[in-house]
Amino acid sequence: MGIADSGVVHAGQAAPDLLIAGAGVAGLWLTVKAARAGLSVMLVERGNPGGGASGGFLGALMPHSPERWNGKKDFQFRALVDLEDEVARLESETGAYCGYRRVGRLLPLTSERARTAELARVGEAQLNWGDAFRYEVKHTAEIDNWPDILAAPHGTVHETLSARISPPGLLGALLTSIAMMPNVDLRLETSVVEVSPAGRTATLSDGSVVSYGHVALANGVDAFPLIARAAGLPSQSLGSGVKGQAALLDARTYPDLPVVYEDGLYVIAHENGHVAVGSTSERDYDDPTGTDEALDLVIKRARRLCPVIKHAPVIRRWAxxxxxxxGRDPMLGPVPGAPGVLAMAGGFKISFGIAHRMADVLVSGITGTQGPETPASFSVEHHAAKAAGKTSTG
Ligand SMILES: Cc1cc2nc3c(=O)[nH]c(=O)nc-3n(C[C@H](O)[C@H](O)[C@H](O)COP(=O)(O)OP(=O)(O)OC[C@H]3O[C@@H](n4cnc5c(N)ncnc54)[C@H](O)[C@@H]3O)c2cc1C
Structure with a gap:
């Protein structure tokens, strides 16, 4: 049977240069970057944009710790530095507002041991971050009740690299940009069901089969089985989901307050006086989007840590x-043994700070231009080696 007889649909147009599965922060940035580079793009989203992990409101953009520098830390550092300009460009192109601000971050110190460890990091930060950002160990918390002085008996770390962004603001700006691009075909409420690398086709949930130049699997936690199958690996081998719960409080506070971070707890003041607090980290869960008493504990901890929000009403709970x-690091780049198939997954807790740079890597690979350097630990091979229980050389 020839292609003309087989029900193959080319989406009413020529096969896209790039088919993208998933309209979270990863897929949306990739769409914008690819379309800017002149590629024709079909973006396929199972539900609505932001329907996955990107649909929250925390938006912390925090660096890894500055010591034991490696490729992953360097990639993230450059991404965090660049994001300010990326957002400015996006805002000026679209007129949308992303709620970005480089507010820095405070880490309360609860022991002399922690203080000593942080003092050792000051030099590492200067070495690896350069002069543009500071990493300082202070004796006291400098802002009243942010955090509570009793929560920081040994002082605080204050670093000036961290920022925050409004996740809905950024997603809205990326979607506005996409709506302005004639070379993007957005398909909502449609899934990529399977990719067939041999024929460079993908089957969609509406029954159509789309030919593509490349396909990028950027569909969050659901990307792992698709990537694994394309690579000929067991479906569940390459990654999994970690549930997180967060809350939004109407705190009517100042938007320039630094992010406060303590042992998995984030307190983030946003532009509109709202404060986001999170998050749980749950490997075992029955209800992926439900909130429960684990979130109540997070809220309680956050109120204790930052008394400014002690009485602020909770206006949204989300998971x-x-x-x-x-392999813990993001998964980015060609899928071995599957020509034309690209992975863009595994941003875990840092996607909002790095997705634009991950997109640059994939687009430069497709267009054959110079792109950012990517650590070997991001490669699908590296993750596959971990899955096989081997120690990777990467
Ligand atoms: C509580 C919580 C707090 C967080 N806080 C932060 C933070 O402060 N800073 C930060 O950087 N990160 C944070 N994260 C992590 C961040 O949200 C994720 O890393 C990021 O959203 C992942 O983006 P993504 O585009 O890869 O996946 P997703 O946002 O999950 O997007 C995947 C999309 O693909 C769609 N999809 C699924 N399967 C298919 C298919 N077969 N075909 C087509 N479409 C499909 C889904 O509907 C979804 O819209 C947090 C996460 C949680 C849960």
Whole structure:
């Protein structure tokens, strides 16, 4: 049977240069970057944009710790530095507002041991971050009740690299940009069901089969089985989901307050006086989007840590499932043994700070231009080696 007889649909147009599965922060940035580079793009989203882990409201953009520098930390550092300009460009192109601000971050110190460890990091930060950002150890918390002085008996770390962004603001700006691009075909309420690398086709949930130049699997936690199958690996081998719960409080506070972070707890003041607090980290869960008493505990801890929000009413509770790749680092680049198939998954807790740079890597690979350097630990091979229980050389 020839292609003309087989029900193959080319989406009413020529096969896209790039077919993208998933309209979370990863897929949306990739669409914008690819379309800007002149590629024709079909973006296929199972539900609505932001329907996955990107649909929350935390938006912390925090660096890894500055010591034991490696490729992953360097990639994230450059991404966090660049994001300010990326957002400015997006805002000026679309007129949308992303709620970005480089507010810095405070880490309360609860022991002399922690203080000593942080003092050792000051030099590492200067070495690896350069002069543009500071990493300082202070004796006291400098802002009243942010955090509570009793929560920081040994002082605080204050670093100036961290920022925050409004996740709905960024997603809205990326969607506005996409709506302005004639070379993007957005398909909502449609899933990529399977990819067939041999024929460079993908089957969609509406029954159509789309030919593509490349396909990028950027569909969050659901990307792992698709990537694994394309690579000929067991479906569940490459990654899993870690549920997180967060809350939004109407705190009517100042938007320039630094992010406060303590042992998995984030307190983030946003532009509109709202404060986001999170998050739980749950590997075992029955209800991926439900909130429960674990979130109540997070809220309680946050109120104790930052008395500014002690009485602020909770206006939203939310949960989502973060994509965590088997090797912990993001999963980015060609899928071995599957020509034209690209992975863009596993941003876990840091996607909002790095997705634009991950997109640059894939687009430069497709267009054959110079792109950002990517650590070997991001490669699908590296993750596959972890899955096979081997120690990777990467
Ligand atoms: C509580 C919580 C707090 C967080 N806080 C932060 C933070 O402060 N800073 C930060 O950087 N990160 C944070 N994260 C992590 C961040 O949200 C995720 O890493 C990020 O959203 C992942 O983006 P993604 O685009 O890869 O996946 P997703 O946002 O999950 O998007 C995947 C999309 O693909 C769609 N889809 C699924 N299967 C298919 C298919 N077969 N075909 C087509 N479409 C499909 C889904 O509907 C979804 O819209 C947090 C996560 C949680 C849960």
């Amino acid at each position: 989502g499932v973060r994509p965590r790749a088997i």
